[in-house]
Amino acid sequence: ELGYQRRVRGGVKSHGMLLCASDKDHTKVEVLRVPEGSKPGERITGESFTEAPDAQLNPKKKIFEKVQTDLTTDGSLQVTYRGELLRTSVGPLTAPSLASAVIR
Numbered sequence: 001e002l003g004y005q006r007r008v009r010g011g012v013k014s015h016g017m018l019l020c021a022s023d024k025d026h027t028k029v030e031v032l033r034v035p036e037g038s039k040p041g042e043r044i045t046g047e048s049f050t051e052a053p054d055a056q057l058n059p060k061k062k063i064f065e066k067v068q069t070d071l072t073t074d075g076s077l078q079v080t081y082r083g084e085l086l087r088t089s090v091g092p093l094t095a096p097s098l099a100s101a102v103i104r
Contacts, residue, residue: 035091
């Protein structure tokens with residue numbers, strides 16, 4: 001779960017964020033998949049993540065933009081952060097078909 005503030009974007013009230021995988025030249029884009037049984041708003045985590053998440057991210061600090069540079073998919077299409085598998089309580093996040101993808 002990303003603690004983004006709700007705001008109006010392009011005249012539409014935004015309540016969250018959608019993560020996508022794309023190839024290096026951004027000609028193919030896929031919405032990431034969460035495992036079946038995951039709940040809306042569930043925390044996405046990794047084994048080494050021990051700190052409690054921020055309740056809300058300050059958009060002026062550009063935290064996600066800094067983290068995003070280390071998000072990718074591995075050869076099994078699973079999403080990783082600095083090589084560590086990202087998952088919900090029921091399993092890993094995946095891309096439908098893009099390995100070594102950029103995550104945005």
